[in-house]
Amino acid sequence: MYIIVVGGGIVGYGIGLELQMMPGHEVTIIERDTSRAAELRDELGEMVVAGDGSEVAFLEQVGAGRADLLITVTADDSANLVACQVAKHRFGVKRTIARVNDPRNEELFRLLGVDSTVSAAQAVMAQIETTLPEHTVVPLMSLTGSGLKVVDLHLQEGAPAAGRLLRDLRLPEQTLISLVVDEDGPRVPDGDTVLHIGDEVIAVIPVDAEESMRELITGRPESG
Amino acid sequence: MKVVIMGCGRVGASVAARLSEEGHHVAIIDTNQYAFDRLPADFRGRRTVGSGTDHRLLEEVGIREADAFIALASGDNRNLLASQRAKHIFGVPTVVIRVKDPLRSELFEELGLRTFSPTKIGADLAYGALFPDLSIGNEA
Numbered sequence: 001m002y003i004i005v006v007g008g009g010i011v012g013y014g015i016g017l018e019l020q021m022m023p024g025h026e027v028t029i030i031e032r033d034t035s036r037a038a039e040l041r042d043e044l045g046e047m048v049v050a051g052d053g054s055e056v057a058f059l060e061q062v063g064a065g066r067a068d069l070l071i072t073v074t075a076d077d078s079a080n081l082v083a084c085q086v087a088k089h090r091f092g093v094k095r096t097i098a099r100v101n102d103p104r105n106e107e108l109f110r111l112l113g114v115d116s117t118v119s120a121a122q123a124v125m126a127q128i129e130t131t132l133p134e135h136t137v138v139p140l141m142s143l144t145g146s147g148l149k150v151v152d153l154h155l156q157e158g159a160p161a162a163g164r165l166l167r168d169l170r171l172p173e174q175t176l177i178s179l180v181v182d183e184d185g186p187r188v189p190d191g192d193t194v195l196h197i198g199d200e201v202i203a204v205i206p207v208d209a210e211e212s213m214r215e216l217i218t219g220r221p222e223s224g
Numbered sequence: 225m226k227v228v229i230m231g232c233g234r235v236g237a238s239v240a241a242r243l244s245e246e247g248h249h250v251a252i253i254d255t256n257q258y259a260f261d262r263l264p265a266d267f268r269g270r271r272t273v274g275s276g277t278d279h280r281l282l283e284e285v286g287i288r289e290a291d292a293f294i295a296l297a298s299g300d301n302r303n304l305l306a307s308q309r310a311k312h313i314f315g316v317p318t319v320v321i322r323v324k325d326p327l328r329s330e331l332f333e334e335l336g337l338r339t340f341s342p343t344k345i346g347a348d349l350a351y352g353a354l355f356p357d358l359s360i361g362n363e364a
Contacts, residue, residue: 054301056327078277078305082328085304090331104279108309 006053007074167191172209230276231297237262
Protein backbone atom coordinates (compact mmCIF):
# COMPACT_ATOMS: atom_id res chain seq x y z
CA MET A 1 0.00 0.00 0.00
CA TYR A 2 1.18 3.56 -0.65
CA ILE A 3 0.46 5.82 2.31
CA ILE A 4 0.96 9.59 2.44
CA VAL A 5 1.14 11.28 5.82
CA VAL A 6 0.72 15.07 5.88
CA GLY A 7 2.34 16.66 8.93
CA GLY A 8 5.62 15.76 10.59
CA GLY A 9 4.86 16.82 14.13
CA ILE A 10 4.86 14.42 17.03
CA VAL A 11 1.86 12.51 15.61
CA GLY A 12 3.28 12.25 12.09
CA TYR A 13 6.60 11.10 13.48
CA GLY A 14 4.89 8.41 15.56
CA ILE A 15 2.96 7.14 12.55
CA GLY A 16 6.18 7.11 10.52
CA LEU A 17 7.90 4.96 13.15
CA GLU A 18 5.01 2.48 13.26
CA LEU A 19 4.70 2.21 9.49
CA GLN A 20 8.43 1.68 9.15
CA MET A 21 8.04 -1.56 11.11
CA MET A 22 5.31 -2.83 8.79
CA PRO A 23 6.95 -4.27 5.69
CA GLY A 24 5.39 -3.99 2.29
CA HIS A 25 4.17 -0.43 2.58
CA GLU A 26 5.55 2.62 0.88
CA VAL A 27 5.27 5.72 3.02
CA THR A 28 5.81 9.44 2.39
CA ILE A 29 5.70 11.95 5.21
CA ILE A 30 5.22 15.57 4.15
CA GLU A 31 6.42 18.31 6.48
CA ARG A 32 6.09 21.97 5.58
CA ASP A 33 8.87 23.29 7.80
CA THR A 34 12.20 22.52 6.09
CA SER A 35 14.31 22.34 9.24
CA ARG A 36 11.81 20.07 10.96
CA ALA A 37 11.75 17.93 7.80
CA ALA A 38 15.55 17.63 7.85
CA GLU A 39 15.42 16.61 11.49
CA LEU A 40 12.84 13.90 10.74
CA ARG A 41 14.84 12.73 7.75
CA ASP A 42 17.79 11.97 10.05
CA GLU A 43 15.57 9.56 11.96
CA LEU A 44 13.19 8.19 9.36
CA GLY A 45 15.23 8.53 6.18
CA GLU A 46 14.11 9.06 2.62
CA MET A 47 10.39 8.81 3.36
CA VAL A 48 10.37 12.38 4.67
CA VAL A 49 9.94 15.24 2.18
CA ALA A 50 9.68 18.99 2.74
CA GLY A 51 6.67 20.67 1.15
CA ASP A 52 3.08 21.82 1.42
CA GLY A 53 0.72 18.86 1.65
CA SER A 54 -2.33 20.88 0.71
CA GLU A 55 -0.81 22.09 -2.56
CA VAL A 56 -2.02 20.32 -5.69
CA ALA A 57 1.33 20.55 -7.51
CA PHE A 58 3.28 19.17 -4.57
CA LEU A 59 0.93 16.26 -3.96
CA GLU A 60 1.30 15.40 -7.63
CA GLN A 61 5.09 15.39 -7.21
CA VAL A 62 4.95 12.83 -4.40
CA GLY A 63 2.70 10.59 -6.48
CA ALA A 64 -0.65 11.17 -4.80
CA GLY A 65 -2.31 9.70 -7.89
CA ARG A 66 -1.25 6.20 -6.86
CA ALA A 67 -1.74 6.63 -3.10
CA ASP A 68 -4.16 4.25 -1.37
CA LEU A 69 -4.43 6.27 1.78
CA LEU A 70 -3.75 9.84 2.87
CA ILE A 71 -3.60 10.77 6.54
CA THR A 72 -3.44 14.41 7.66
CA VAL A 73 -2.15 15.04 11.17
CA THR A 74 -1.05 18.67 11.31
CA ALA A 75 -2.15 20.93 14.16
CA ASP A 76 -4.00 23.10 11.62
CA ASP A 77 -7.50 21.84 10.82
CA SER A 78 -7.82 23.89 7.67
CA ALA A 79 -4.64 22.36 6.22
CA ASN A 80 -5.88 18.89 7.22
CA LEU A 81 -9.25 19.40 5.56
CA VAL A 82 -7.93 20.88 2.32
CA ALA A 83 -5.23 18.21 1.92
CA CYS A 84 -7.90 15.49 2.25
CA GLN A 85 -10.17 17.22 -0.25
CA VAL A 86 -7.37 17.71 -2.78
CA ALA A 87 -6.32 14.06 -2.36
CA LYS A 88 -9.84 12.76 -2.80
CA HIS A 89 -11.10 15.00 -5.56
CA ARG A 90 -8.00 15.71 -7.62
CA PHE A 91 -6.10 12.46 -7.18
CA GLY A 92 -8.87 9.98 -6.41
CA VAL A 93 -7.21 8.72 -3.22
CA LYS A 94 -9.59 6.03 -1.94
CA ARG A 95 -9.36 6.67 1.76
CA THR A 96 -8.60 9.83 3.72
CA ILE A 97 -8.18 10.16 7.46
CA ALA A 98 -7.89 13.52 9.20
CA ARG A 99 -6.87 14.60 12.64
CA VAL A 100 -9.40 17.12 13.94
CA ASN A 101 -8.02 19.52 16.52
CA ASP A 102 -11.22 21.49 17.12
CA PRO A 103 -14.07 19.02 17.83
CA ARG A 104 -16.55 21.44 16.26
CA ASN A 105 -14.94 20.80 12.88
CA GLU A 106 -15.78 17.13 12.92
CA GLU A 107 -19.23 17.48 11.39
CA LEU A 108 -17.85 19.62 8.56
CA PHE A 109 -15.05 17.16 7.77
CA ARG A 110 -17.51 14.26 7.54
CA LEU A 111 -19.90 16.30 5.43
CA LEU A 112 -17.12 17.14 2.99
CA GLY A 113 -16.18 13.51 2.45
CA VAL A 114 -13.24 12.89 4.80
CA ASP A 115 -13.59 9.15 5.48
CA SER A 116 -12.51 9.10 9.12
CA THR A 117 -11.73 11.74 11.68
CA VAL A 118 -9.63 11.32 14.76
CA SER A 119 -9.65 13.78 17.62
CA ALA A 120 -8.03 13.60 21.00
CA ALA A 121 -11.11 15.16 22.58
CA GLN A 122 -13.36 12.51 21.06
CA ALA A 123 -11.10 9.64 22.18
CA VAL A 124 -10.75 10.92 25.73
CA MET A 125 -14.45 11.71 26.04
CA ALA A 126 -15.41 8.16 25.01
CA GLN A 127 -13.11 6.83 27.71
CA ILE A 128 -14.60 9.13 30.32
CA GLU A 129 -18.21 8.59 29.31
CA THR A 130 -18.14 4.80 29.43
CA THR A 131 -17.00 4.98 33.04
CA LEU A 132 -19.86 7.27 34.13
CA PRO A 133 -22.88 5.35 35.51
CA GLU A 134 -25.30 7.82 33.89
CA HIS A 135 -23.92 7.45 30.38
CA THR A 136 -26.48 6.38 27.79
CA VAL A 137 -25.11 6.01 24.27
CA VAL A 138 -21.37 6.34 23.70
CA PRO A 139 -20.04 5.96 20.16
CA LEU A 140 -17.00 3.67 20.20
CA MET A 141 -16.07 3.50 16.53
CA SER A 142 -17.54 3.93 13.07
CA LEU A 143 -17.33 1.24 10.42
CA THR A 144 -16.10 3.00 7.31
CA GLY A 145 -18.39 3.02 4.31
CA SER A 146 -21.05 0.83 5.93
CA GLY A 147 -23.23 3.51 7.49
CA LEU A 148 -22.89 1.63 10.77
CA LYS A 149 -21.20 2.34 14.06
CA VAL A 150 -20.40 0.50 17.26
CA VAL A 151 -21.86 2.01 20.43
CA ASP A 152 -21.82 1.34 24.13
CA LEU A 153 -25.30 1.52 25.72
CA HIS A 154 -26.23 1.63 29.37
CA LEU A 155 -29.78 0.68 30.42
CA GLN A 156 -31.35 3.36 32.62
CA GLU A 157 -34.24 3.26 35.10
CA GLY A 158 -37.47 3.30 33.05
CA ALA A 159 -35.91 1.85 29.90
CA PRO A 160 -38.57 0.37 27.59
CA ALA A 161 -35.99 -2.28 26.61
CA ALA A 162 -35.68 -3.65 30.16
CA GLY A 163 -37.44 -6.85 31.19
CA ARG A 164 -38.29 -7.92 27.66
CA LEU A 165 -37.01 -10.62 25.36
CA LEU A 166 -34.46 -9.29 22.92
CA ARG A 167 -36.46 -10.67 20.00
CA ASP A 168 -39.50 -8.62 21.07
CA LEU A 169 -37.66 -5.30 21.04
CA ARG A 170 -38.37 -2.98 18.16
CA LEU A 171 -34.80 -2.25 17.22
CA PRO A 172 -33.88 0.05 14.35
CA GLU A 173 -33.20 -1.90 11.16
CA GLN A 174 -29.70 -3.33 10.77
CA THR A 175 -29.11 -3.13 14.51
CA LEU A 176 -27.15 -5.96 16.08
CA ILE A 177 -26.84 -6.38 19.84
CA SER A 178 -23.40 -7.98 20.03
CA LEU A 179 -22.59 -8.19 23.70
CA VAL A 180 -24.41 -7.80 27.01
CA VAL A 181 -22.42 -7.13 30.17
CA ASP A 182 -24.08 -7.54 33.58
CA GLU A 183 -22.77 -8.45 37.06
CA ASP A 184 -22.02 -12.00 35.82
CA GLY A 185 -19.76 -10.64 33.11
CA PRO A 186 -20.07 -10.41 29.35
CA ARG A 187 -22.15 -12.81 27.24
CA VAL A 188 -23.26 -13.01 23.65
CA PRO A 189 -27.05 -12.59 23.64
CA ASP A 190 -29.68 -14.41 21.59
CA GLY A 191 -33.39 -13.79 21.02
CA ASP A 192 -34.26 -15.19 24.46
CA THR A 193 -31.92 -12.87 26.33
CA VAL A 194 -33.64 -10.41 28.67
CA LEU A 195 -32.00 -7.02 29.29
CA HIS A 196 -32.04 -5.48 32.77
CA ILE A 197 -31.63 -2.01 34.21
CA GLY A 198 -27.94 -1.38 34.68
CA ASP A 199 -26.83 -3.70 31.87
CA GLU A 200 -24.09 -2.55 29.55
CA VAL A 201 -24.68 -3.36 25.91
CA ILE A 202 -22.33 -3.22 22.93
CA ALA A 203 -24.30 -2.86 19.71
CA VAL A 204 -23.77 -2.22 16.02
CA ILE A 205 -26.31 0.38 14.90
CA PRO A 206 -26.94 2.51 11.79
CA VAL A 207 -25.27 5.92 12.21
CA ASP A 208 -28.61 7.72 12.29
CA ALA A 209 -30.22 5.38 14.84
CA GLU A 210 -28.58 6.84 17.94
CA GLU A 211 -31.71 8.72 19.04
CA SER A 212 -34.07 5.74 18.79
CA MET A 213 -31.58 3.57 20.68
CA ARG A 214 -31.32 6.24 23.36
CA GLU A 215 -35.08 6.23 23.77
CA LEU A 216 -35.11 2.45 24.08
CA ILE A 217 -32.59 2.39 26.89
CA THR A 218 -33.60 5.54 28.77
CA GLY A 219 -37.30 6.01 27.99
CA ARG A 220 -36.47 9.60 27.07
CA PRO A 221 -36.01 10.99 23.58
CA GLU A 222 -33.19 13.34 24.60
CA SER A 223 -30.11 12.61 26.64
CA GLY A 224 -30.40 14.01 30.14
CA MET B 225 -27.73 42.71 2.16
CA LYS B 226 -26.04 41.22 5.20
CA VAL B 227 -22.44 40.39 4.43
CA VAL B 228 -19.77 38.74 6.58
CA ILE B 229 -16.18 39.37 5.48
CA MET B 230 -13.24 37.31 6.76
CA GLY B 231 -9.95 39.20 6.61
CA CYS B 232 -9.47 42.96 6.86
CA GLY B 233 -6.45 43.36 4.63
CA ARG B 234 -6.40 45.83 1.76
CA VAL B 235 -8.95 43.89 -0.27
CA GLY B 236 -11.21 43.07 2.69
CA ALA B 237 -11.20 46.64 4.00
CA SER B 238 -11.90 48.03 0.56
CA VAL B 239 -14.87 45.73 -0.14
CA ALA B 240 -16.21 46.33 3.39
CA ALA B 241 -15.99 50.11 3.01
CA ARG B 242 -17.76 50.04 -0.32
CA LEU B 243 -20.59 47.77 0.84
CA SER B 244 -21.09 49.77 4.01
CA GLU B 245 -21.19 53.03 2.08
CA GLU B 246 -23.92 51.57 -0.13
CA GLY B 247 -25.97 50.83 2.99
CA HIS B 248 -25.36 47.10 3.35
CA HIS B 249 -24.90 45.50 6.77
CA VAL B 250 -21.27 44.44 7.03
CA ALA B 251 -19.54 42.39 9.71
CA ILE B 252 -15.79 42.10 9.25
CA ILE B 253 -13.49 39.68 11.07
CA ASP B 254 -9.72 39.71 11.48
CA THR B 255 -7.32 38.01 13.87
CA ASN B 256 -5.37 41.26 14.22
CA GLN B 257 -7.19 44.21 15.79
CA TYR B 258 -4.91 46.74 14.07
CA ALA B 259 -6.10 45.48 10.68
CA PHE B 260 -9.31 47.46 11.23
CA ASP B 261 -7.25 50.68 10.96
CA ARG B 262 -7.51 50.15 7.20
CA LEU B 263 -11.25 50.85 7.35
CA PRO B 264 -12.42 54.42 6.73
CA ALA B 265 -13.40 56.45 9.81
CA ASP B 266 -17.06 56.50 8.79
CA PHE B 267 -17.33 52.68 8.45
CA ARG B 268 -20.61 51.70 10.08
CA GLY B 269 -20.20 47.93 10.07
CA ARG B 270 -19.24 45.63 12.89
CA ARG B 271 -15.58 44.79 13.58
CA THR B 272 -14.77 41.54 15.39
CA VAL B 273 -11.34 40.29 16.42
CA GLY B 274 -11.00 36.54 15.95
CA SER B 275 -10.62 33.76 13.43
CA GLY B 276 -13.14 33.19 10.67
CA THR B 277 -12.44 29.47 10.97
CA ASP B 278 -14.02 29.55 14.44
CA HIS B 279 -17.54 28.10 14.41
CA ARG B 280 -18.74 30.09 17.41
CA LEU B 281 -17.30 33.36 16.22
CA LEU B 282 -19.12 33.05 12.89
CA GLU B 283 -22.35 32.48 14.79
CA GLU B 284 -21.68 35.52 16.96
CA VAL B 285 -21.31 37.82 13.97
CA GLY B 286 -24.61 36.58 12.55
CA ILE B 287 -23.55 34.09 9.88
CA ARG B 288 -26.95 32.36 10.09
CA GLU B 289 -28.71 35.48 8.80
CA ALA B 290 -26.01 36.46 6.30
CA ASP B 291 -26.78 36.72 2.59
CA ALA B 292 -23.13 36.50 1.64
CA PHE B 293 -19.76 35.43 3.03
CA ILE B 294 -16.49 36.64 1.51
CA ALA B 295 -13.23 34.92 2.54
CA LEU B 296 -10.22 37.18 2.09
CA ALA B 297 -7.82 36.05 4.82
CA SER B 298 -4.20 35.48 3.87
CA GLY B 299 -4.24 31.67 4.07
CA ASP B 300 -5.94 29.68 1.29
CA ASN B 301 -6.77 26.76 3.56
CA ARG B 302 -8.34 28.94 6.22
CA ASN B 303 -10.46 30.66 3.60
CA LEU B 304 -11.55 27.29 2.23
CA LEU B 305 -12.44 25.81 5.62
CA ALA B 306 -14.41 28.87 6.74
CA SER B 307 -16.23 29.17 3.42
CA GLN B 308 -17.28 25.56 3.27
CA ARG B 309 -18.60 25.88 6.81
CA ALA B 310 -20.52 29.03 5.83
CA LYS B 311 -21.99 27.30 2.79
CA HIS B 312 -22.66 23.78 4.01
CA ILE B 313 -23.28 24.18 7.74
CA PHE B 314 -24.79 27.68 7.90
CA GLY B 315 -26.39 27.68 4.44
CA VAL B 316 -25.15 31.12 3.37
CA PRO B 317 -26.50 31.58 -0.18
CA THR B 318 -23.53 33.42 -1.70
CA VAL B 319 -19.97 32.49 -0.75
CA VAL B 320 -16.92 33.97 -2.47
CA ILE B 321 -13.39 32.81 -1.73
CA ARG B 322 -9.96 34.15 -2.57
CA VAL B 323 -7.55 31.25 -3.20
CA LYS B 324 -4.05 32.38 -4.13
CA ASP B 325 -2.91 29.00 -5.44
CA PRO B 326 -4.47 28.78 -8.94
CA LEU B 327 -4.67 24.97 -8.94
CA ARG B 328 -6.42 24.85 -5.57
CA SER B 329 -8.72 27.64 -6.74
CA GLU B 330 -9.65 25.67 -9.85
CA LEU B 331 -10.28 22.45 -7.91
CA PHE B 332 -12.63 24.04 -5.41
CA GLU B 333 -14.43 25.86 -8.21
CA GLU B 334 -15.09 22.41 -9.67
CA LEU B 335 -16.42 21.34 -6.27
CA GLY B 336 -19.11 23.99 -6.54
CA LEU B 337 -17.53 26.92 -4.70
CA ARG B 338 -17.08 30.39 -6.13
CA THR B 339 -13.37 31.06 -6.01
CA PHE B 340 -10.99 33.52 -7.61
CA SER B 341 -7.23 33.43 -7.78
CA PRO B 342 -5.47 36.82 -7.60
CA THR B 343 -2.33 35.03 -8.79
CA LYS B 344 -3.96 33.91 -12.00
CA ILE B 345 -5.75 37.22 -12.54
CA GLY B 346 -2.46 39.11 -12.01
CA ALA B 347 -0.52 36.86 -14.34
CA ASP B 348 -3.19 37.15 -17.03
CA LEU B 349 -3.26 40.94 -16.73
CA ALA B 350 0.52 41.25 -16.92
CA TYR B 351 0.65 38.97 -19.93
CA GLY B 352 -2.33 40.70 -21.52
CA ALA B 353 -0.62 44.10 -21.19
CA LEU B 354 2.15 42.85 -23.48
CA PHE B 355 -0.27 41.53 -26.07
CA PRO B 356 -3.27 43.84 -25.93
CA ASP B 357 -4.78 42.33 -29.06
CA LEU B 358 -5.32 39.02 -27.33
CA SER B 359 -8.09 39.71 -24.86
CA ILE B 360 -6.71 37.33 -22.22
CA GLY B 361 -8.08 37.88 -18.75
CA ASN B 362 -10.62 40.40 -19.98
CA GLU B 363 -13.66 38.14 -19.92
CA ALA B 364 -15.13 40.17 -17.11
